[in-house]
Amino acid sequence: MLEDTIYETTVYVYDSGVDGPTTFITGGLHGDERSGYLAAEEITEWTVDHGKLVVLPRANVPAIEDDTRHGPHGDMNRQFPPRSGICETEAARAIWDEVVRHDPDWAFDLHSARGIYKSGDGSVGQALFPTWTSPARDYGENTVANLNDEFGLSGDMAYLMGNTLDADRDMLMHRTAGFLDVLGFLCETTEKADSLDEQIQWHLYTVEHVMDQYGQSPSVDGSSSSSSGESDTQEIHIEGTGPVTRFEFSVSGTVENAGTLEDTDAVYSDRVEGQVSTQDDRFAFTGDLEQFVVTEGDKDDVNVYVDGQQISVDEANPEKIIHIGGTGPVTRFEFEVTGSLRNTGTLEDTDTAYDSRVEGQVSTQDDEFAYTGELEHFTVTDGDKEDVVVTVDGDRISVQEESHLIEIRGTGPVTRFEFAVSGSLENAGTLESTDTVYDDRVVGQVSTLDDAFRYTGKLEQFTVTDGDEISVA
Numbered sequence: 426m427l428e429d430t431i432y433e434t435t436v437y438v439y440d441s442g443v444d445g446p447t448t449f450i451t452g453g454l455h456g457d458e459r460s461g462y463l464a465a466e467e468i469t470e471w472t473v474d475h476g477k478l479v480v481l482p483r484a485n486v487p488a489i490e491d492d493t494r495h496g497p498h499g500d501m502n503r504q505f506p507p508r509s510g511i512c513e514t515e516a517a518r519a520i521w522d523e524v525v526r527h528d529p530d531w532a533f534d535l536h537s538a539r540g541i542y543k544s545g546d547g548s549v550g551q552a553l554f555p556t557w558t559s560p561a562r563d564y565g566e567n568t569v570a571n572l573n574d575e576f577g578l579s580g581d582m583a584y585l586m587g588n589t590l591d592a593d594r595d596m597l598m599h600r601t602a603g604f605l606d607v608l609g610f611l612c613e614t615t616e617k618a619d620s621l622d623e624q625i626q627w628h629l630y631t632v633e634h635v636m637d638q639y640g641q642s643p644s645v646d647g648s649s650s651s652s653s654g655e656s657d658t659q660e661i662h663i664e665g666t667g668p669v670t671r672f673e674f675s676v677s678g679t680v681e682n683a684g685t686l687e688d689t690d691a692v693y694s695d696r697v698e699g700q701v702s703t704q705d706d707r708f709a710f711t712g713d714l715e716q717f718v719v720t721e722g723d724k725d726d727v728n729v730y731v732d733g734q735q736i737s738v739d740e741a742n743p744e745k746i747i748h749i750g751g752t753g754p755v756t757r758f759e760f761e762v763t764g765s766l767r768n769t770g771t772l773e774d775t776d777t778a779y780d781s782r783v784e785g786q787v788s789t790q791d792d793e794f795a796y797t798g799e800l801e802h803f804t805v806t807d808g809d810k811e812d813v814v815v816t817v818d819g820d821r822i823s824v825q826e827e828s829h830l831i832e833i834r835g836t837g838p839v840t841r842f843e844f845a846v847s848g849s850l851e852n853a854g855t856l857e858s859t860d861t862v863y864d865d866r867v868v869g870q871v872s873t874l875d876d877a878f879r880y881t882g883k884l885e886q887f888t889v890t891d892g893d894e895i896s897v898a
Contacts, residue, residue, distance in 0.1 A: 426481075426519050426520075426523060427515070427516060427519050430515075430516075431486065431487050431497065432485070432486055432487065432496075432515075432516040432519070433486065434481070434483045434484065434486050435482075435483070436479065436480070436481050436523055437469040437479070437480040437481075437482070438477065438478070438479050438480075438527075439471070439472050439473065439477065439478045439479075440477045441472070441473050441474055441475050441476060441477065443474065443475040443476070444475065444476070444683070445473070445475030445476025445477070445640075445641060445681070445709075446476045446477075446529075446530035446531060446639060446640075446641050446681070447476055447477040447478075447479065447527055447528060447529045447530050447531075448473075448476070448477070448478050448479065448529060448530070448531045448532070448533070448636060448641060449479045449480075449481075449523075449524060449527055449529035449531070449532045449533075449609075450465055450468055450478075450479070450480045450481070450482075450532070450533045450534075450535065450632065451465065451480075451481045451482075451484055451520070451532070451533070451534045451535065451597065452464060452465025452466070452480075452481070452482045452483070452484065452534075452535040453465065453481075453482060453483045453484045453485050453486075453488075453489050454484045454485050454501050454502040454534065454536070454597065455485065455488065455494045455495075455500075455501070455502060455536060456485050456487070456488025456489040456490070456491060456492060456493050456494060456495075456496065457488070457492050457493055457494050458494070458536050458537040458538075459492075459537070459621060459624075460535070460537045460614050460616075460621060460624035460625050460627075460628055461534075461535035461536045461537055461612075461614075461628065462482050462483050462484075462489060462535070463621070463625050464535050464624075464625045464628035464629055464632075465480055465481070465482035465483075465535055465628075466482040466483075467625065467629060468480050468482070468629070468632065468643075469482055471643040471644065472643065472644050473636075473641050473642075473643055473644070474644065474658065475641065475658070475683075475709065476530075476641050477527070478641075478643065479523075479527045479529065481520065481523060484501065484516075484520055485501045485516070488501070496516075498514045498516065499514075501514070501516060501517060502534075502596050502597055503594075503595045503596065504516075504517035504595060505517055505521065505595055505596055505597045505599065505600040506595055506600065507592040507593060507594060507595060507596070507599040507600045507602070507603040507604075508592055508600075508603040508604070512600075513595075520597065521597075521600065524597075524601060524605070525605075528605070529601075529605075529607055529609075530607065530608065530639075531607065531608050531609050531635070531636070531639060531641075532556075532598065532601050532607050532608070532609035532610075533609055533610055533612055533631075533632050533635075534597055534598045534609070534610070534611050534612065535612050535628050535632075536611065536612065536613050536614075537550065537613065537614045537615065537616050537624055538550035538613050538614070538615060538616065539615075539616050539617075540615065540617070541581045541582070541615050541617060542585055542587060542613070543585060544581050548615070549587065549613045550613050550614055550615025550616065550617065551578075551581075551582060551583065551584050551585060551613065551614065551615045552584065552585045552586065552587040552613050553565045553568065553569060553584065553585075553586055553587060553610045553611075553612055553613075553631065554586075554587035554588060554589070554590055554598070554610060554611040554612075554613070555586070555587075555589055555590065555608075555609070555610055556589070556590045556598065556601065556602035556606075556607060556608060556609050556610070557589050557590060557591050557592070557602055558602065558606050558607065558608045560608075560694055561608045561609065561610065562586065562589065562845075564608075564635050564638045564639070565586050565610060565635070566586055567634070567638060568630075568631055568634040568635050568638075569584045569585065569586055571634055572584050572627065572630055572631060572634065575630060576623075576626075576627065576630075582615070582617075582618075584627075586886075587611075587613075588843055588888055588890040589843060589866075589868065590602050590611060591861075591868055592604075596611070598610070598611045608639075610631070610635070612628060612631055612632075614627050614628060637678075637711065638678070638679055639679050639681070639694075640658060640678070640679040640680070640681050640709060640710065640711050642658065642711065658709050658710065658711055659709070659710055659711075659714075659731055659732050660683060660707060660708070660709055660710075660731070660732055661674070661707070661708050661710060661714065661717075661729065661730070661731050662705060662706075662707050662729070662730040662731075662733075663699065663701050663705060663706040663707070663727060663728075663729050664701070664705050664727065664728040664729070664730070665701030665702045665703055665704060665705060665726070665727060666726050666727065666728065667702060667703055667726065668702065668722055668723065668726045669700060669701075669702045669721075669722060670700065670701055670702070670719060670721070670722035670723065670724075670726045670727045671698075671699070671700050671719070671720045671721035671722055672697075672698075672699055672700070672701070672717065672718065672719050672720060672727065672738075673696070673697065673698045673699075673716075673717075673718050673720050673764070673765070673797060674696070674697055674714065674715075674716060674717040674718070675695055675696040675697075675714075675715045675716055675764075675798075676695050676696075676710040676711070676712050676713065676714055676715060677695070677712035677713045677715055678695065678710060678711030678712025678713075679694055679695055679710065679711050679712070680692065680693075680694070680695060680696070680697055680708050680709070680710040680711075681708065681709055681710075682707075682708055682709075683707045683708050683709040684705065684706055684707030684708070685704070685706075687699075687700070687704070687706075690706060692708070695712075696764070698720075698765060701727060714731060714736075716739060717729055717736065717738055717739060718738070718739040718797070719738055719739070720744075720797070724738045724739070744795040744796060744797055745795070745796055745797075745800075745817055745818050746769065746793060746794070746795055746817070746818055747760070747793070747794050747795075747796060747800065747803075747815065747816070747817050748791060748792075748793045748815070748816045748817075749785065749787050749791060749792040749793070749813060749814075749815050750787065750791045750813065750814040750815070750816075751787030751788045751789055751790060751791060751812070751813060752812050752813065752814065753788060753789055753812065754788065754808055754809065754812045755786060755787075755788045755807075755808060756786065756787055756788070756805060756807070756808035756809065756810075756812045756813045757784075757785070757786050757805065757806045757807035757808055758783075758784075758785055758786070758787070758803065758804065758805050758806060758813060758824075759782070759783065759784050759785075759803075759804050759806050759848070759849060759881055760782070760783055760800065760801075760802060760803040760804065761781060761782040761783075761800075761801045761802055761848075762781050762782075762796040762797070762798050762799065762800055762801060763781070763798035763799045763801060764781065764796060764797030764798025764799075765780060765781060765796065765797050765798070766778065766780075766781060766782075766783065766794050766795065766796035766797070767794065767795050767796075768793075768794055769793050769794060769795045770791065770792055770793035770794070771790070771792075772792075773785075773786070773790070773792075776792060778794070781796075781798075782849075784806075784849075787813060800817060800822070802825055802848065802881075803815055803822065803824050803825060804824070804825040804828065804848060804881045805824055805825070806828045806879075806881055807828075810824040810825075825881075828848075828879050828880055828881045829879065829880055829881070829884070830853060830877060830878070830879050831844070831877070831878050831879075831880065831884065831897065831898070832854075832875060832876070832877045832897070832898045833869070833871050833875060833876040833877070833895065833896075833897055834871065834875045834895070834896040834897070834898070835871030835872045835873055835874060835875060835895065835896075836895065836896065837872060837873060838872065838892055838893075839870060839871075839872045839891075839892055840870065840871055840872070840889060840891065840892035840893065840895045841868075841869070841870050841889070841890045841891035841892060842867075842868075842869055842870070842871070842887065842888065842889050842890060842895065843866070843867065843868045843869075843886075843887075843888050843890055844866070844867055844884065844885075844886060844887040844888065845865055845866040845867075845884075845885045845886050846865050846866075846880040846881070846883065846884055846885060847865070847883045847885055848865065848880060848881030848883075849864055849865055849880065849881055850862065850864075850865060850866075850867065850878050850879065850880035850881075851878065851879055851880075852877075852878055853877040853878050853879040854875065854876050854877035854878070855874065855876075856876075857869075857870070857874065857876075860876060862878070868890075871895065
């Protein structure tokens, strides 16, 4: 790339020749952050058994050679407009052209910092900053927990999850999120580590662990280098014999399509709902097969194989029935399950059923739904929990407390914030154009005006991402 210029460098591409995700890894945008480009250089030796691995380890050669943050044309990682426009320099444009050409599913940008995130020194070391696309944050949280455990990191040295990359800064990963909606992370180690080798190992562990979660565990010389302890990828083959048969299965790791995906199939991160008749379905998965259930049709009309070995299919549909009985007063509720659900009663205009979640209302009438998996929570969001009777397969269950109100009060200066909850949330104040409300997360801003939101479940995190003048109640 950039031949016959001071930025000339090598892009390493390993193509397995088998369908699968493309992973793009960058190091060396800042020349004095050695752990990033040295870890990326080690990753150039990795291979994958499906998909493609692309590595640009020395993105800013002049800065690396001079051991400086900036190169001859300034800070290279401030030359990538996040949502529109062209990159500012020839080198930045060449890097971006490589990203677009390979069209990655996942991307990692490896860096280091002099200090430690949230320690008060204003630095960003020891943190993973996920793009806004799900499940990047979930995978990052899993990785951070395992990384800290694996290396015995605690206190200030423990890794944290950073704020979400919302395509609002002129950085490579912000542009990758803003233009391509790609899953990925800006990865930061701290230079306060005992050694440079230690920082490199943290980067390598991070990339491996995330790749493990989306089912593309890397290998070196034919041996798995996975640090998470998950099993190698296996294939499940669902063979139809003619009659339409609906099925569902879940795994302890991750799953992805490995055949022809029909409109009747839905693939989630660790679960598949599908259908076969005369055609077959194939999927690749990591971890263990936790269950395989025929949800519609006859189990004798389907043959299931894992790595060529036929397995037995569960006898019955695992659905449970949840009945929500109203006693008179209007009561709003929400519940969520780990599997799927369907309405089995009368769905009123006040009820909304999603794939695995329901928001509804009862008063004198009742609601009823069938679901698979486990009931994660049942919460009364408006009204009194004593005015509703909830049973699962005839057994009464307890109901969680009503939703909570969070108020964010500005004191004058512009302050950006982000928070996430374990349930759902909705606006409970005046929503400005600077606020964005997702299903379980808010990215917002206050100054002289206040924000308020009502949520169920628990407040999982609240982070001030820019500024410091704020009051939260």
